[in-house]
Structure formats: C-alpha cells, structure tokens
Amino acid sequence: MKNAIVLLSGGIDSSTTLYIAKSFGYKCSCLIFDYGQRNKREIVSARKVAKRAGCDFQVLSFKLPWGGSSLLDRNIDIPQHKKPIIKEIPSTYVPARNTIFLSFALSFAEASRAEAIFIGAHTQDYSGYPDCRPVYFKAFKKVADSGTKAGIKGNSIKIFTPLLQKDKTDIIKIGLALKVPYDLTWSCYKGGSRPCGKCDSCLFRINGFKKAGIEDPIIYGKSKNI
Amino acid sequence: MKNAIVLLSGGIDSSTTLYIAKSFGYKCSCLIFDYGQRNKREIVSARKVAKRAGCDFQVLSFKLPWGGSSLLDRNIDIPQHKKPIIKEIPSTYVPARNTIFLSFALSFAEASRAEAIFIGAHTQDYSGYPDCRPVYFKAFKKVADSGTKAGIKGNSIKIFTPLLQKDKTDIIKIGLALKVPYDLTWSCYKGGSRPCGKCDSCLFRINGFKKAGIEDPIIYGKSKNI
Numbered sequence: 050m051k052n053a054i055v056l057l058s059g060g061i062d063s064s065t066t067l068y069i070a071k072s073f074g075y076k077c078s079c080l081i082f083d084y085g086q087r088n089k090r091e092i093v094s095a096r097k098v099a100k101r102a103g104c105d106f107q108v109l110s111f112k113l114p115w116g117g118s119s120l121l122d123r124n125i126d127i128p129q130h131k132k133p134i135i136k137e138i139p140s141t142y143v144p145a146r147n148t149i150f151l152s153f154a155l156s157f158a159e160a161s162r163a164e165a166i167f168i169g170a171h172t173q174d175y176s177g178y179p180d181c182r183p184v185y186f187k188a189f190k191k192v193a194d195s196g197t198k199a200g201i202k203g204n205s206i207k208i209f210t211p212l213l214q215k216d217k218t219d220i221i222k223i224g225l226a227l228k229v230p231y232d233l234t235w236s237c238y239k240g241g242s243r244p245c246g247k248c249d250s251c252l253f254r255i256n257g258f259k260k261a262g263i264e265d266p267i268i269y270g271k272s273k274n275i
Numbered sequence: 276m277k278n279a280i281v282l283l284s285g286g287i288d289s290s291t292t293l294y295i296a297k298s299f300g301y302k303c304s305c306l307i308f309d310y311g312q313r314n315k316r317e318i319v320s321a322r323k324v325a326k327r328a329g330c331d332f333q334v335l336s337f338k339l340p341w342g343g344s345s346l347l348d349r350n351i352d353i354p355q356h357k358k359p360i361i362k363e364i365p366s367t368y369v370p371a372r373n374t375i376f377l378s379f380a381l382s383f384a385e386a387s388r389a390e391a392i393f394i395g396a397h398t399q400d401y402s403g404y405p406d407c408r409p410v411y412f413k414a415f416k417k418v419a420d421s422g423t424k425a426g427i428k429g430n431s432i433k434i435f436t437p438l439l440q441k442d443k444t445d446i447i448k449i450g451l452a453l454k455v456p457y458d459l460t461w462s463c464y465k466g467g468s469r470p471c472g473k474c475d476s477c478l479f480r481i482n483g484f485k486k487a488g489i490e491d492p493i494i495y496g497k498s499k500n501i
Contacts, residue, residue: 160343
C-alpha cells in the first residue's frame with residue numbers, strides 16, 4: 050500500500066484532504082502541530098478525526114516565540130468581518146507556517162519512505178495567505194526535490210493540494226460524499242469550548258454549509274474561556 | 276542597524292558564519308535547535324559562542340520522532356573514515372533538516388522584520404548533504420519570496436550562505452581573522468564530554484586546522500558518556 054503524510058489541523062479543509070488521500074488509496078499518517086496556536090482546541094478535533102479515519106497520527110510540539118500573528122498573540126484581535134471576503138493578508142497569517150509544516154512533513158515522508166504529502170490549502174486561503182498559493186507550492190516542490198536524498202535519488206516526494214482550486218462549499222460537498230465527520234471538526238480561530246460563529250474562519254464555514262444547502266453539525270455559542 | 280537571523284549549531288561553520296554576519300554590519304539573533312541530536316553537547320557550545328559574540332539567542336526545541344539518521348538514532352553507527360572525503364550521502368544526513376531550520380529562521384525573520392538569514396553550509400557538506408547545495412538554496416529562496424508576506428510585499432528576505440564555496444581550511448582562516456572563539460565550538464557528531472577525534476566531522480575539523488597550519492584549541496579524547 051502507498052503511504053502518505055497528511056497535514057491535519059482538525060478543520061474542514063485538512064479533514065476533507067485526509068479523506069481524499071484515503072480515497073486515492075493511500076495509507077495515511079497524520080501530522081498534527083501544537084505550535085502555541087490560540088485555537089488549541091483544534092488539536093482535540095484533529096486527533097478525533099484521525100482516529101475516526103483509522104489513521105496513525107502524531108502531535109509535534111514547538112513554540113514560535115517571535116509571534117507576529119493574532120493566532121499566536123492574544124494582544125492582537127482576531128479579525129471579524131461582516132462578509133468573509135479577505136483582500137488584505139489577515140492578522141491570522143502566521144509567518145512561514147506552511148513552510149514549517151511542510152518541512153516537517155517532508156522530513157517524516159523521507160524518513161518513513163512515504164511517497165506523498167497532502168495539504169489542504171485552497172483558494173479562499175490564498176486570497177489572503179501567501180503560503181497557500183500555487184506559485185508557493187511549486188517553489189516548495191523544488192525544495193523537496195533538491196533538498197532531500199529521496200529527491201536526488203529519483204524518488205521525488207509528491208505534494209498534493211487537492212483542494213487548491215476549490216471554495217468552502219465545493220470542499221464540504223466533496224467531504225460529505227466521502228463521509229468526513231464534520232461534527233468532529235473545529236474551524237474557529239478562537240479558543241474556547243464552543244466556536245464563536247463570528248471570526249472569519251467561522252464565517253467561511255457557516256457560509257460554506259449554507260451554500261451547500263446542508264446543516265452545519267456543530268453548535269456555535271458563547272464560550273466561557275475565550 | 277540591519278538585523279539578521281543566524282542559524283547557529285555551535286560548530287566551526289556556523290560560528291564563523293555568525294562572525295561574518297557581524298562583520299557585514301548585522302545585529303544578529305541566533306537560532307539554536309534542540310532537535311534530539313545525539314551531539315546535544317553542541318547546544319552548550321552554540322550558547323557560549325552567541326554570548327561571546329554579544330548576540331541574542333534562543334533555543335528552539337522539537338522532536339523528529341521518525342529518526343532516519345545516525346545523528347538521531349543511536350542504533351545507527353556514526354561514520355568513521357580514514358579520510359574525511361564523502362562520496363555517498365552519509366548516515367548523519369537528517370531528512371529535510373536544513374529545510375526545517377530555514378523555515379523557522381524565515382518565520383523569525385519575517386516576524387522580527389530582520390532582512391537576512393545566514394546559514395553556514397559549505398562545499399564539504401554538499402559533497403554529501405543534498406540540502407547544502409547551491410541549487411537547494413536557490414529553491415528555498417523562491418519559497419521565502421513566494422510564501423511570506425514580506426516576500427510578496429517586496430521586502431524579500433535575503434539568504435546568505437557566505438561559506439558555500441569554501442572548504443574547512445578556508446573557513447578556519449577566515450574565522451581566525453575575525454577572532455571566532457574556536458575554543459568554545461563543538462564539531463563532534465557523538466555526544467560525550469570530549470570530541471572523539473575519529474568521526475567524519477572531527478576529521479574534517481582536525482584536517483582543516485592542520486592544513487591551515489594552526490593548532491586546534493580543543494582537546495580530543497575518550498568520553499565517559501558516549
């Protein structure tokens with residue numbers, strides 16, 4: 050069986066990506082990161098989704114003490130818009146986060162002889178995040194090919210971005226067909242016991258389900274510990 | 276004053292690179308990694324070198340639980356050759372290590388608005404390690420430019436590899452001119468209280484000093500706790 054490393058945050062996109070990787074016939078190992086994110090609650094969801102999918106997973110921990118993002122620094126507000134359309138790079142952008150995540154995935158893939166990495170970046174992200182754009186993934190592929198033993202020995206590690214050209218509604222429709230357990234997922238940028246329903250990430254999710262004509266299986270509300 | 280992030284392992288190359296960065300007029304912040312390396316002793320040296328250079332430093336810790344290198348896995352022998360010339364990729368290669376290190380440096384540089392990253396990779400390394408070759412650094416530069424807010428806003432972060440075309444003897448000569456405290460550095464691939472004097476890394480160092488006509492200021496010998 051072919052092996053793949055799947056970057057799993059516990060949200061809609063990465064959970065759907067995991068189920069897509071499985072549908073491609075890959076035996077998946079999930080990589081979950083505890084990097085000091087404000088929405089640490091997503092790690093609980095990521096673990097649950099990996100378990101439900103019957104996949105191995107490991108949680109890698111590190112700190113990014115330099116901050117530089119509202120996802121890391123509680124002194125910076127999480128953005129809330131009336132419409133979840135972002136033209137500027139939002140404050141939730143974490144400097145070089147996908148490069149860090151992909152570099153760990155690359156290390157894991159090479160050491161475990163996995164032939165592919167899956168990451169759930171997509172169009173709505175890359176309207177805002179530079180490291181979610183096709184040009185970025187093309188550049189990272191060259192790093193993977195030139196900077197690993199696997200790459201220079203002709204065993205180039207594939208990097209799949211199956212959602213890159215999709216929006217949240219497309220993704221939810223694909224995920225429902227693949228039976229992704231969206232009730233276990235977490236999208237909210239804030240921590241807390243319940244998703245806020247107000248941050249950009251919640252709005253993207255809520256609108257996605259609405260446009261797909263499906264009820265979002267999670268309950269929004271006031272958290273005690275935001 | 277211009278700011279730079281310097282990747283510092285505590286060996287000859289990265290310590291010399293730090294002093295080169297300083298000589299270029301940069302205020303340097305050193306990034307030191309505790310990644311489960313067998314030669315953890317190098318971290319002590321890296322701290323000492325950063326302090327002696329009068330630079331800030333931080334030690335970032337993470338695990339690479341998948342191993343895949345004799346520097347991570349004590350069940351794999353550290354290579355020892357009669358001559359320190361490597362044609363094959365040695366077992367000390369750590370999958371995607373420089374990509375992980377550079378990605379953290381990139382995050383730090385962007386968050387702290389540093390304009391450059393310095394890394395001490397060089398020719399003897401890239402005879403063996405794929406992620407020490409010019410083609411690799413060129414690829415990583417494209418990742419930095421396309422995958423960061425700084426890069427797409429026209430504040431491209433420079434990546435300096437000032438030793439890339441140098442061998443160990445050249446490096447030592449440059450370092451001596453810059454007063455690099457080689458007595459504080461650690462090159463040995465093995466852990467322990469004293470450098471073994473037998474592994475490839477020790478041999479490269481010993482030969483480098485010999486060819487430079489300078490006495491190596493460290494003492495080799497048997498360690499109690501290898």
